[in-house]
Amino acid sequence: MVERRGEGIKQEALKEEKLPTDRDHLPTQMGVEFIIRFYRLFKGATIYDQKNFIIERLTQDCLQNAQEILKSDKQLIIKIVRDNLFFNNIRIQMKADKYAILRAFLLEMRKRWIGELELMEGVKIEDLKDFIYLLIKLEENVESNYLYMKKQLETRGLKVFNVGKLEAYKDEEIYVDSEDRKRYSKEVYFKSINLVKEVMEGVKSQKMLNTRKAKRLMQNAVNAIIQDESTLLGLANIKNYDDYTFNHSVNVAIYAIALGQRAGIPKKHLSHLGMAGLFHDIGKTRIPKEILNKSGKLTAEEWSVMRLHSLLGTEIVMNMKDWGELSTRLVDGTFEHHLKYDLTGYPRLTRKKKISLYGRIIALADFYDALVRPRVYNRFPFVSEKILGFMLERSGKDFDPVLVKIFVNMLGIFPLGTLVLMNTNEMGIVVQTSEDTDLIDRPKVCLLYYSDGDYRKGEIVDLREVDERTRDFRRTIVKTLDPNEYNINVAEFLM
Ligand SMILES: [Fe+2]
Ligand SMILES: [Fe+2]
Numbered sequence: 001m002v003e004r005r006g007e008g009i010k011q012e013a014l015k016e017e018k019l020p021t022d023r024d025h026l027p028t029q030m031g032v033e034f035i036i037r038f039y040r041l042f043k044g045a046t047i048y049d050q051k052n053f054i055i056e057r058l059t060q061d062c063l064q065n066a067q068e069i070l071k072s073d074k075q076l077i078i079k080i081v082r083d084n085l086f087f088n089n090i091r092i093q094m095k096a097d098k099y100a101i102l103r104a105f106l107l108e109m110r111k112r113w114i115g116e117l118e119l120m121e122g123v124k125i126e127d128l129k130d131f132i133y134l135l136i137k138l139e140e141n142v143e144s145n146y147l148y149m150k151k152q153l154e155t156r157g158l159k160v161f162n163v164g165k166l167e168a169y170k171d172e173e174i175y176v177d178s179e180d181r182k183r184y185s186k187e188v189y190f191k192s193i194n195l196v197k198e199v200m201e202g203v204k205s206q207k208m209l210n211t212r213k214a215k216r217l218m219q220n221a222v223n224a225i226i227q228d229e230s231t232l233l234g235l236a237n238i239k240n241y242d243d244y245t246f247n248h249s250v251n252v253a254i255y256a257i258a259l260g261q262r263a264g265i266p267k268k269h270l271s272h273l274g275m276a277g278l279f280h281d282i283g284k285t286r287i288p289k290e291i292l293n294k295s296g297k298l299t300a301e302e303w304s305v306m307r308l309h310s311l312l313g314t315e316i317v318m319n320m321k322d323w324g325e326l327s328t329r330l331v332d333g334t335f336e337h338h339l340k341y342d343l344t345g346y347p348r349l350t351r352k353k354k355i356s357l358y359g360r361i362i363a364l365a366d367f368y369d370a371l372v373r374p375r376v377y378n379r380f381p382f383v384s385e386k387i388l389g390f391m392l393e394r395s396g397k398d399f400d401p402v403l404v405k406i407f408v409n410m411l412g413i414f415p416l417g418t419l420v421l422m423n424t425n426e427m428g429i430v431v432q433t434s435e436d437t438d439l440i441d442r443p444k445v446c447l448l449y450y451s452d453g454d455y456r457k458g459e460i461v462d463l464r465e466v467d468e469r470t471r472d473f474r475r476t477i478v479k480t481l482d483p484n485e486y487n488i489n490v491a492e493f494l495m
Contacts, residue, residue, distance in 0.1 A: 027090055028087045028088075028090050028091075028092045028093070030065075030068070030069050030072070030073070030087070031069070031078065031085075031087025031088065031090075031092060032087070032092060032098055032102065033065055034062070034065050034066060034069060034076065034078075034087075035078060035085065035087075035092075035101075035102060035105050036098065036101055036102075036105075036436075037058070037061050037062040037065050038062050038078075038105070038117075039101055039104060039105040039108070039435075040058055040061070040062075040436065041055070041058040041059055041061070041062045041128075041132055042105070042108065042132060042135065042136060043464075044058045045132045045133055045136050046136055047462060047464070047465055050129055050133055052468065053468070053471075054466055055129065059125055059128050059129050059132070060125060062128065063123065063124075063125055063128050066119050066123060066128075067123075070119070070120070070121050070123075073088055074121075075088055075118075075120075076088070076118065076119045076120075077089070077116065077117070077118045078116070078117045078118075079115060079116050079164075080106055080109055080110065080114075080115045080116070080166060081115070081167065083106070083226060083267075085102060085105075085106055093264075095264075096262045096263060096264070096402075096405075096406040096409070097405075097406075097409060097437060098437075099261075099262045099409075100409070100410070100435040100436075100437070101435040101436055101437070103229075103435070104435040107227075109166070110166060111140045111141065112135070112138045112139075112140060112142075112145050113141070113142060113143050113144075113145045113146065113165060113166045114135070114138070114145060114146060114149070114163055114164070114165075114166060115146075115164050115165055115166030115167055116162070116163060116164030116165075117161075117162075117163060117164075118161065118162040118163070118164075119160060119161060120159075120160040120161070120162075121160070122160050123160040123161070124160075127158055127160055127161070130156060130158060131153075131158060131161050134149060134152050134153075135149070143165070146163050146164055146165040146166075149163045150162075150163060178228070181224075181227055181228040181231065182228065182231045182495070184220075184224055184228075185224045185228055185231035185232045185235070186231065186235065186495070188217065188220045188221050188224045188232070189232060189235045189250060189254075191217055191220075192217050192218075192221065192250045192253065192278065193243070193246045193247060193250050195213060195214055195217055195278070196245075196246045196249045196250060196278055197243075197246050199214070199278075199279070199282070200245070200246070200282065200284075200285050203282060203285045203316060204285050211275075211320065214275055214278060214279075215271060215275060218253065218257075218270075218271040218272075218274030218275050218278065219271045221253065221254065221257060221271070221274050222257055222261075222267065222270045222271050222274060225254065225257050225258050225261065226261065226267070229258055230416060230432060230433070231495075232254050232258070233254065233255075233258060233410075233411070233415070233416055234416040234417060234494045234495070235254070235495075236250070236251040236254045236255060236369070237372075237384075237415050237416045237417040237494075238417055238490055238491045238494065245281065245284065248281065248369055248370065249277065249278050249279070249280070249281055250277075250278065251365075251369045252277040252278075252280060252281075252362065252365045252366050252369055253273075253274040253275070253276075253277030253278045254274075254277070255277070255364075255365035255368065255369060255407075256273050256274060256276065256277040256333075256361050256362055256365045257270050257271075257273055257274045257277070258410060259361050259364065259365060259403065259406060259407055259410060260273045260361055262406045262409075262410060263357075263361070263402075263403060263406055265357075269329075272329045272330070272358075273329070273333075273358060273361060273362075275329075275330060276329055276330050276332065276333025276334070276358055276362055277333065277362055277365060279313070279317060279330060279333070279334060280313070280333045280334050280337045280362050280366060281309060281313065281337075281366075282313045282316050282317065282334065283308070283309035283310055283311065283312035283313025283314070283315075283316060283334065284309045284313070285316075286308075286309070286312040286316075287305060287306060287308070287309055287312070288305070291305055291306055292306075307338070307346045307347070310334060310335055310336075310337060310338050310346065310347055311335070311347050313334040313335075314331055314334045314335040316334075317330045317331055317334050318331060329356075329358045332356040332358040332359045332362075333358050333359060333362040335347070335359070336355050336356060336358075336359030336360075336362070336363065337359065337362045337363050337366050338363070338366075339355055339359065339363065340363070340397065340398045340399070341355065341360065341396065341397060341398055341399050341400050341401075342397050342398070343355070345398075360399070360400040360403055361403060363399070364391070364399050364400070364403055364404065364407055367387075367391070367398075367399070368384075368387055368388075368391070368407070371387045372384050372387055384411070384414075384415050384418060384480075385413060385414065385418075385480055388407075388408050388411065388413065391404050391407070391408070392404060392408060409437055409440065411433070412430075412433035412434060412440050412441075412443055413440055413441050414430045414433070414441065414443055414477060414480065415430065415433065416430055416431065416432070416433060416494060417429060417430060417490045417491075417493075417494050418430040418480055419480060419481045419482070419483045419486070419488060419490065420445060420477045420479070420480050420481065421477070421478055421479050421480075421481055422445075422463075422475045422476060422477055422478060423475065423476045423477075423478050424474075424475050426447055426448075426475065427447070427448045427455075427481070427486075428445035428446055428447045428448055428458075428461070429445065429446050429448065429483075429488075429490060429493045429494065430443045430444070430445055431443075431444050431445065431446045431460060431493065431494060432444035434463075434464065436464075439464055441463075441477065442462075442463035442464045442473070442476075443463060444460055444461065444462050444463070445460070445461055445463060445475075445477075446458065446459075446460050446493050447459050447460070447461060448488070448493075455486065455487075455488050457492075457493060461474075461475060463475050463476065463477065
């Protein structure tokens with residue numbers, strides 16, 4: 001098997017996919033800094049009123065940055081075209097570490113149908129505050145918002161700003177409404193589970209795989225993740241399903257797509273990555289049930305059979321016809337997903353070579369999802385923070401260090417669905433992770449309260465909130481708790 005693979009690998013190595021680096025200083029750097037400050041101010045304005053000291057500080061921060069840009073570039077225009085941001089007409093490359101916050105900004109503007117923002121010379125602190133509060137008060141999903149904004153700016157004499165309409169494209173499915181987006185994401189998730197079931201059962205009875213359907217579904221998953229990462233990551237993070245194998249495959253696909261997107265893999269290839277995730281464990285269909293579902297510890301011999309699944313899977317994938325360029329990537333995912341970054345792991349290689357980017361991504365996603373959930377031979381699920389910690393520790397040995405960094409940033413220290421205890425003695429469930437890497441430990445949390453023998457949904461609070469008197473954070477997470485111990489079904493709170 002390893003030998004047969006050799007040729008394909010060589011060819012693939014020629015067009016080796018590389019992660020973007022920080023080598024080149026981008027002309028859009030200043031724009032990125034501005035958007036981050038602008039977005040922080042924007043978010044602040046949704047929590048605090050205009051006279052709050054935090055708003056004062058955030059506005060000053062943003063203004064200073066804007067003035068620097070205006071001084072050097074003579075203009076400050078941010079544009080949104082499809083999934084891209086432009087700063088003074090140059091496209092911004094969304095690097096992994098800034099990805100979440102730029103994305104969040106883009107979505108907020110899109111929701112309000114604002115496609116262009118311009119700040120001009122002479123802008124003052126009070127002007128900027130007025131502008132921000134106008135912007136946050138815009139109703140969502142109203143196409144004519146930009147006209148309303150223009151009028152408001154005019155009547156208030158705010159001549160230093162301009163806004164433009166978001167250009168929509170016919171072929172693009174934009175779900176502006178967050179409930180629609182959630183529904184779409186859920187549909188994709190459960191359809192994918194059914195597909196994996198179908199495929200795995202099909203493989204057992206030697207049926208041909210329905211690859212076209214899988215490809216289409218993964219394209220939908222890519223669209224869903226680009227528009228609303230949190231619902232699909234949330235679904236992947238809920239760990240109380242019964243059908244381990246099917247859920248696991250879909251979860252790996254989701255983590256892989258989300259990770260690949262942040263690592264800079266082009267959109268058109270992300271669905272391949274999703275498929276590689278869906279089918280990485282397909283070899284398990286050839287492992288005897290007694291071993292696969294054994295509840296006790298596996299013997300050494302049983303382990304050696306179990307370990308065959310990546311080779312068996314590779315064989316299944318290689319025997320599929322009409323996959324075209326896709327097949328190399330799928331083979332990589334299946335063959336390499338238990339190989340480590342330093343080439344230890346299994347299957348043992350007869351020749352040393354680098355693990356492909358797809359293989360490294362699937363390996364990471366697989367490791368995380370396999371450990372974080374309860375399963376037959378993993379009685380005590382690890383808390384996600386422990387696994388992320390472990391991954392950081394093993395970064396460079398077991399895992400690609402760049403990918404680990406991106407992954408931890410993506411999930412946050414407290415991923416969606418984590419049950420947490422705060423310094424106020426309140427309990428809560430993480431319902432939205434922070435886009436800001438500086439405040440990665442300050443997600444949004446749904447508070448829980450206990451009544452009639454059950455935990456119930458309370459208010460949703462933002463842990464970035466600061467107490468005006470003490471000027472300290474209102475709530476801080478002190479530790480994570482195991483939802484099973486408290487009989488809490490996380491899914492109910494997340495969806
Ligand atoms: Fe596996
Ligand atoms: Fe797996």
